[in-house]
Amino acid sequence: MVRISNGRSKASGSRRAERTRRAILQAAAAAFREHGYAGAGMREIAEKAELSPANLYYYFGGKDEILFYCQDHSLDRLLAAADEAAVSGEPPAAQIGRVIRAHLRCVLDELDGASAHLEVDALPAPLRRRVVAKRDRYERAVRALVAAGVDAGSFAGRDPILVTRAILGALNSTVRWFRPGGAVSAARLADEYADFLVRGLLA
Amino acid sequence: MVRISNGRSKASGSRRAERTRRAILQAAAAAFREHGYAGAGMREIAEKAELSPANLYYYFGGKDEILFYCQDHSLDRLLAAADEAAVSGEPPAAQIGRVIRAHLRCVLDELDGASAHLEVDALPAPLRRRVVAKRDRYERAVRALVAAGVDAGSFAGRDPILVTRAILGALNSTVRWFRPGGAVSAARLADEYADFLVRGLLA
Known part of the structure; x- marks a missing residue:
């Protein structure tokens, strides 16, 4: 227990x-x-x-509790970024760009971001459920930004569920290959990903 | 052994x-x-x-050998699709769209695609190295298509390494949530992902 x-x-x-x-x-x-x-x-x-x-x-x-708090804290940062974007009054493309950059800053963070995203399966079921529930909340927050951009006519009329998953899949996959101090800086990666993915959304 | x-x-x-x-x-x-x-x-x-x-x-x-062949066979299919695209004479956007669709058909395939992409770490090191080497070859093949589109002026001048990783990250992440027979068909998913990601590349 x-x-x-x-x-x-x-x-x-x-x-x-x-x-x-x-x-x-x-x-x-x-x-x-x-x-x-x-x-x-x-x-x-x-x-x-x-x-x-x-x-x-x-x-x-114990160790499980520590991993849980790493993940929980990361997800709080991600949720905060999505909430800030939603109330920023910026155009939809700028909102999503802001979320993408914040997401990558968080998961590529040398401190605790990466472990938070790689090791969900390592948690015992009750803790995993809490992390997954918060992750789902974050996904819904990003999806709402995408849907708002579609409704406003700024984004092409794609399925916000699928596009949001494509974006989050691209972002989270970076933790599998990114190495701090390697050839690509986290900042440049964030810029390229944000430009590329936001561009894909545009109407 | x-x-x-x-x-x-x-x-x-x-x-x-x-x-x-x-x-x-x-x-x-x-x-x-x-x-x-x-x-x-x-x-x-x-x-x-x-x-x-x-x-x-x-x-x-043994079981390891079977998993290895599942993965090896999937990667052969992916490489074949990238090679076909490269010699198709189609515009860069159509080539990448074709590769994206083929990739999703492969990894969302009910038969053996998904396991091939989820379980690389389960292989013993010598087999894993062979799979990783072939996966790297495939990544280079996709990257060459992206780079050719950038050189031709069809795609925006982004880093082909990063953009290719973003695309492959988005594609491979689908195996973590896609369920055959669920609300979204593999065909619709492939169309949405291809449109979204190709659009992101365009100049």
Whole structure:
């Protein structure tokens, strides 16, 4: 049984504790990258975070819980970007471009984004369901932006469900080959993907 | 050690044997879908193929070898489609549209396409290397079509490497959610994806 802190976790209420939690999530992401999710234990994560294992367990009940919060935090960032775009008053193409760039910034983030998108299947079912539900919410938010652009006549009359899945599929696949410090920077990748995918939407 | 038949396998030289091998690959794909790759053994595959286990082992040395041939066969189909497009004399947009449709037909194929694209990591390293090498060849073939369109001025001046990865990422991600017999047909999906992605390329 995986223990999940509820909204008011032991460590809540303190900004310092929240900073520690964020630092742990980033250290965990680094450990996952280095050892693989299966190979990284709480000991490796504690080492990376420069905490004692006991201290680490004070903040998180286990590795699954840490991965869950990595994913949950990433999805919160994605949802926030979609919500900001929706209220930006910008034209539909600019809104989608903004979401695409934010999505890639998040998943190509050296800190915790990539692990958040690669390892959903590693979560135990109850946690996976929560992540999948939030991922679905995000997909619906992006789809609503696409549909609004179609309705406004800015985008071609394609099926928003399919086009949104094509876009998200292209974006998420980057974590399988992108390497920080490689030939292509995350910024250039984001620009090229945004230009290409937004162009595909236009009427 | 995984035994892999060489080009002139025991069963080669006979059309009937080749048909049996194809039927086995399709039966295996169905077994992988039903039980998962980890859960489907040679016994389940033999049952699906309506062969005795001994007869199955006459054609394939093991489950890894069967998955390898599923993937290898899929990649041959993809490479053939890219090669046909390249010599078709059609405009660049039509060539890429043709490749996109062929790719989706292959990976959404009820028979063996999807497993071929989802389970690369399940292969032992020597086989995985061969599949990855052929996948890279295919990526280069698609990229050459994109680059030719850019050079001809038909496509916008984007980086063919990145655009090709965006396209292939969108296409391959369909196997994660597409269900035969679901709300969207493979044909409609292929049309929408081709229109959207080709449109994104245009100058």
